[in-house]
Amino acid sequence: MNNNQKISLLRYWTTRYFITLIIGLIVVAIVSVIWIRHTNLEHRLNVTKYLAQEIADRFVEEQSGETVPREGVLEYIQERQSIIGTELDPIIYIVDSQGRVLSNPFEREPFPSSEVFPLSILQAESEVQRIELDNGVQSYIVKRPIQTEGVTAGWVVIIQSANQLTQMNEEYRLLAIMLASLALIGWATIYFLSRKLSKPIQDVAVAAKHVQEQNYNFTLPENMKEQEVHELVHSFKEMSSRLQQLEALRSELLAGVTHELKTPITSMTGLIQAVRDDVVKGEEAKDFLDVSLNEANRMKTMVADLLEFNSFAANAIPITKxxxxxxxxxxxxxxxxxxxxxxxxxxxxxxxxxxxxxxxxxxxxxxxxxxxxxxxxxxxxxxxxxxxxxxxxxxxxxxxxxxxxxxxxxxxxxxxxxxxxxxxxxxxxxxxxxxxxxxxxxxxxxxxxxxxxxxxxxxxxxxxxxxxxxxxxxxxxxxxxx
Known part of the structure; x- marks a missing residue:
């Protein structure tokens, strides 16, 4: 690949802006996914706490000093699926204060023995705990106490898979649509802005080639809104106009200088030729020679001025102050x-x-x-x-x-x-x-x-x-x- 190969300004900036935009959107997507997952988890854990409290309050009663679960827990959970916003697959335990399992509505047994619930979980201070079940599934345990006359008579324990609590298929789709739309809109905006910026610069480059070929017949856009682009176009117009004037002036001045140097030579040649051919004699011949000498001195002065000017322009003559x-x-x-x-x-x-x-x-x-x-x-x-x-x-x-x-x-x-x-x-x-x-x-x-x-x-x-x-x-x- 040729490292000196040039690419257009439009392609150069559009490509780099688009890559920068994509990287930025990827970072935004990662941060958004992490934030949404965390928000969903917090929200669904709070809803699970609410469900556990509802079960403790509505579906458990005290009879003859014993905690007795009531019917309807399964139907209640199914009615609340829309609240959590996901397919529920909970494991629910209603246990007494000693950890004996009184009810398991969904009839699932994540622990080896379903007769006694692990007391370590029930006695932990936190109401929400993350554990790994025997089948290797990461899950969250939410427990709420069953209170009877100020005494904890038992517990309602809900075990929910971590994947279900954090799943957000719909959110992923919305996020993907939003980021794709932003990428498309951003690329289109960058493309059109870069094109608008590069167009007058390209016009100036084309005009510069015309000037290089001494062709000053070109047009450039007027009334650019961007100050820098306007100044560039305006300055180039002024420069090309100035160059055109100087080019015409150069041709005229070259002809003038040539004429100034040629005139005394022509005059001297004619006068000396007349004297040599004896066209004039005596005093008149002397006058012809005097005129020729004056013309020679005038030409000598002009050449000296030209040499001195060139020497001074080249800093060859010092100034003594x-x-x-x-x-x-x-x-x-x-x-x-x-x-x-x-x-x-x-x-x-x-x-x-x-x-x-x-x-x-x-x-x-x-x-x-x-x-x-x-x-x-x-x-x-x-x-x-x-x-x-x-x-x-x-x-x-x-x-x-x-x-x-x-x-x-x-x-x-x-x-x-x-x-x-x-x-x-x-x-x-x-x-x-x-x-x-x-x-x-x-x-x-x-x-x-x-x-x-x-x-x-x-x-x-x-x-x-x-x-x-x-x-x-x-x-x-x-x-x-x-």
Whole structure:
């Protein structure tokens, strides 16, 4: 048998639940039989005591100082068979105080001598005794005294087989019917509940195979009442929808990256071919070579960015964190960026707290993040608008650096993808060259410094990116940025 062979969830749980149910019902049956037998025995012994007392009171009388049994005992016992609820086969003795047998209505002799009843039984304190008769039958003896003027004149003794006192054929049948019904109802309930539970899981498994084959055309049940099953189905739907979007995005981004790398190569090839074939000469040829060199440098930069991103994603580039006064660090970064991007119509505002704010960061990596965010803001306003940088203390132990612009903002359908590698917005892919690694690279750097980079808000006319960083509890001596 193959141990790795799998069985269906329905069969697995139904079989095990049913086996557990049967074991439970067997235990219940054993306990019930023991309890019913004990109850029947107690009940029938009490009825036997009652019969013995009735015989002592109604069928025995005192005449001339002697105990004399009356007729009718046999008929009385037969009338009372329905009370005990079983076929009576009693042995009845009416004996005097010396143990001499005065009457034996059923004419049975369980003892060797029926003339004298064993005194040991009569003199025992217990009214109910269990003994083994000479024929080996386990029996119960019930005795009741015959009282005359406060004196025990004799005894009524009833001997009844233990099997007859505990027999319960009808009870066995009822118990068997009840347990069989419970087993059938339990199995049916388990089967239908397991089937109801396994059906959506099976549907999800089938859908997963479709997704594996990149086929996203499938349907899954809606509005499941079970919370866990509903969450499973809903999460799988969200996952498959996300995978479908990412698959489409991947194809689009691959085409975009290919285009970005192919364009400078095509341009350089044409320009260099023109120079080589003497199509252009002199200063014009130099201009062609300068353009080719610029295109080569641009392609070199894109390849370097791609290599650096892959290295960082593989944790191959370490982060070196040192303690800095973040206010001064941001001022220096903004000053350098302003010098390199001094364009007419572009306004740069900064809002920094007067008190010193210290944090443990990698200054070079922080500058990469800030420059990327500032460049994105500049591209959003197309070089003519407002870019604002603010440093704020937030929750204890955290600061936020917010970069805001008044550009057109990010559309709702693009917000979920802006941190995806190689993604560029619909407008940006036509207006700006690049591989779409700036934001995902910046987010990765922020997380490596125990912080995060998020899109806080983006509407028409306002976009805010927030860089969250942990701060030092105790201010330390300021360190100048390198």
């Amino acid at each position: 040192e303690k800095y006064e973040v206010n001064k660090l941001i001022k220096e970064i903004l000053h350098q960026w302003k010098v390199a991007n001094d364009e007419e119509g572009l306004e740069l505002h900064k809002h920094l707290p007067e008190e010193a704010v210290h944090a443990e960061v990698d200054s070079i990596r922080l500058q990469q993040i800030m420059v990327n965010l500032l460049n994105n803001a500049k591209q959003a306003v197309k070089g003519k608008g407002m870019v604002s940088v603010a440093l704020e203390k937030k929750a204890p132990g955290w600061i936020e650096i917010q970069v805001e612009d008044n550009g057109p903002g990010v559309s709702e359908e693009e917000k979920d993808f802006i941190f995806e590698r190689f993604y560029r917005g619909k407008n940006k892919k036509y207006d700006t060259h690049g591989l779409g690694l700036g934001l995902p690279f910046s987010k990765m750097i922020a997380q490596s410094m125990d912080g995060d980079l998020v899109l806080k808000e983006s509407t028409s006319g306002r976009t805010i990116f927030t860089l969250k960083l942990p701060v030092q509890n105790q201010p330390e001596e300021k360190a100048e940025p390198s």
